Amino acid sequence: MSPAYAGVDLGGTSIATVVVSAGGTIMGADRRPTPRRSQLDEVPATIAGSVHAAIVDAACDPTDVVGIGIGCPGQVDRTAGTFGNASTLPDWPDSFPLAAEVSSHLSRPVVLDNDVRLAVAAEISSGSGRAFPSFLGVFLGTGVGAGLVLDGELWLGRGNAGEFGHMVVDFEVDARPCSCGRTGCVQAYAGRAGMEAAARAAADAGRTTALFDLMEFGDRDRLTSSIWERSVRGGDPLAQELVATAARALGAALGSTVNLVDVDGVILGGGLAVALGETFREAVASAMAERVLASSVPPVRLTALGDLSGAVGAAMLAAQAD
């Protein structure tokens, strides 16, 4: 037999799973909605179901899959196999034994790490990051996660570096509120949660938009990346305006990053960036270029791993732990 590994990316909106060979090839995948916040106790079983489906998709012998890695939002205790304090999963307990719970469903070893660190690790070794010795990887989902890579290594500073999502793009008191409790963070403008709150406020104030009709029609309880993409493509003015603001805010924070650290490139990933695609990448790159002081502007690329960076990184973690 040739061993394979499952990697799971537990997001605030969806759970993405891949099965990856020991050589790094993606053999199969699955994606399903994260249970609603009233049903968070279903998360371990939902992850197990997604792993089973990805194994079926991979068409491999299930016994070949010898380990599972999970990328979790918030603060992860790798040794204990627990995580908590995830702003993208409201009502999640402070410390939940996810590794043990999923392992009891799947009868295989399960290891956890922070979702963004795993996504960045995947970019360093197998994604677009190989082109850039130093880069910022930015993942747009419910929030804005990121990792700063300097000379090929994730830079951690005192342990908390890479919180690009909380770079300030508007220091005035009337700036948009962020889920961190502050105002003016780029995440408030370019993360789905902040964009949805702004859309809700505009709709409540009388702006016409099909965003929430699409949400209810799809039986979702939040605006997914796909809803944003379809609304922008369909010409919904509010969706277009909020996505344009997201690109401008990202451009400002990326410009600040380039002016301060002068990285070789920027990699855009995460469900929202992947769904909005090339048009959005161009808008972000253009907004960033306006802010860069140096005569040469570093490239902004969409990740080659699509919206699977986190899941691939989690599978890499499982392989390392094996």
Added chain:
Amino acid sequence: MSPAYAGVDLGGTSIATVVVSAGGTIMGADRRPTPRRSQLDEVPATIAGSVHAAIVDAACDPTDVVGIGIGCPGQVDRTAGTFGNASTLPDWPDSFPLAAEVSSHLSRPVVLDNDVRLAVAAEISSGSGRAFPSFLGVFLGTGVGAGLVLDGELWLGRGNAGEFGHMVVDFEVDARPCSCGRTGCVQAYAGRAGMEAAARAAADAGRTTALFDLMEFGDRDRLTSSIWERSVRGGDPLAQELVATAARALGAALGSTVNLVDVDGVILGGGLAVALGETFREAVASAMAERVLASSVPPVRLTALGDLSGAVGAAMLAAQAD
């Protein structure tokens, strides 16, 4: 004889000079206004005069001073001994042979480098920076210069890192204009030129302020750090408001820096920070702390070198070149 070195910091507002022993002790100093923009051809002679005065202040044998270093704003060609494109010296030529001109006055070798790099080098080796393996050094003067030090070394990225002054603190279209031609850069709020432009606009719009009376009374053509300090201390409401805004803007950009890079500390220097002193440092540190996501907030310290970081770094450069 024991050799000594002169270091000159050529700023947009003043020229600061030190004479430093081979062991690094500051033996003497001089400070005088930078010639007005209509008299920039007087800069080499003014620098030579300042070096002579610093040698007199040092009470050393003039022949002991065997080399001179000059920190210049803008883009420096160290090999050619030229510099240009300095936004803090309007009307300065694109490439001026400053090293040769000053050397012809002083009959000693003259070396140039970028003023901010020299100030950061001084902080790394002899200033507050020794306490921090990784830090941001920020120098508030006519503009906002900075250097990012990671693990004890100046981080240059692709060659242009450290442009903290052009981190974006307000991405909205009505943000304050910056001398770089963009809007919303922290330099527009926390550099003397941006603060003076905002004060002028407010005064033109009818706000009462003593700032410009002090300037004319002192026969200056711009608002110096000392004028800002005296106006704030004297209770001038506009000066207090603009300095408070500078602290808030710096707090936002420093918070962004800490969230992204998670440095061990911040060192504040430059004439404006040194003149405004401890009260201003506290306001900046407090505004930064509000923005930092990590539970532990890195310290913000005033440089131990006062407003001589750049001059000391320039003398170190002369010693290295000797």
